[in-house]
Amino acid sequence: MxxxxxxxxxxxxxxxxxxxxxxxxxxxxxxxxxxxxxxxxxxxxxxxxxxxxxxxxxxxxxxxxMPTNQPLSASFKEMDVFYTHLEQFLSPLLRSAPFGLASGWFIGDFQFYSLQKGLYDGTLTSVGLSLLVAQFVILVTSRNIAIALFANLSVACVIFVTAASLVLLGWELNVLESVTISIAVGLAVDFTAHYAIAYIVAPSSGDRQQRVEFAASRMGAAISMAALTTFIAGAGLLPSNVLAYNHFGVFIMLVMAASWLYSNYFFLPVLSAIGPQGSCCDLRCSSSCCTGIATDSDEHTTIMTETSSVKVTCATPASSRAPMLSSVSSNATEIIERQTVI
Structure with missing residues (x-):
């Protein structure tokens, strides 16, 4: 110039x-x-x-x-402290800058740090979403709020124990570790869901202890064999020279062990102590809003007429039992005669 x-x-x-x-x-x-x-x-x-x-x-x-005094490092903790400090320093300056500079941003050699942060945030998000989906599925299948909450608590404990065990084994968060932890919810919910459904369909609806015994006797052996075979399958990957296969085998073994322990020694004891009884916390509709559901509280009686190919179930008030008996008998006789003619 x-x-x-x-x-x-x-x-x-x-x-x-x-x-x-x-x-x-x-x-x-x-x-x-x-x-x-x-x-x-x-x-x-x-x-x-x-x-x-x-x-x-x-x-x-x-x-x-501009240069900085922060050396490039693969440590997530060091780079996270530096990135946070730099962002806190520059953000107020950019907000108070002139119009042409107010929309600026800063970049640097944060490629590996960005990958680490994405894996960390993505892992937490995926685990949280998986737990929500598991909660919804168990709630829909069991139709009981208390059992869904207890089951989800058991699954969450399995995830936390598995992640803590991986940290104690010296694992560091990477792409493989992030994927394995994300799929842990799907593997951990299996045993607990089986026990939850067995508890729901138990014939002794009013006694917690009998319902837990029914669930354990009906599902215990199958769940134990499933856990054992999957655990052995994971152990078969340990001799592999490929690090991904070795880590996946360790992960399968940890999830199966934690899931089996928590489903048998946490979920079932919780149900035995404070599990729902009768229709407590149940989302099923009552007899007044469901067609064909008979309950003792409404003084209904169930009349069943069964033939080789016809099974008729009727729920009627006590005041109309005699007419209904006659009607059902005549209808059943008519159906049987039609079948005979055919």
């Missing part, structure tokens, strides 16, 4: 004084960038600090590069 003015340089010369007008600044900045690119050994690319222009040579951005 200190060069004498001429016909070739009418603007970017000594006649222009600071602060420059916008059109002078942009025109001279373009000339300066052209001169820089002509210098030997000067390579400009999209990562080089400096101004950025669009296809119409209009200034659209500026990259300012």
């Amino acid at each position: 200190e060069a004498p003015c001429s016909s070739d340089r009418p603007v970017c010369c000594e006649t222009s004084k600071f602060p420059y007008r916008p059109y002078v600044f942009e025109e001279c900045l373009k000339e300066a960038m052209n001169e820089i690119t002509l210098q030997p050994g000067m390579m400009l690319n999209k990562y080089t600090a400096g101004p950025r222009f669009d296809r119409n040579d209009k200034l659209i951005g500026l990259i300012v590069e």
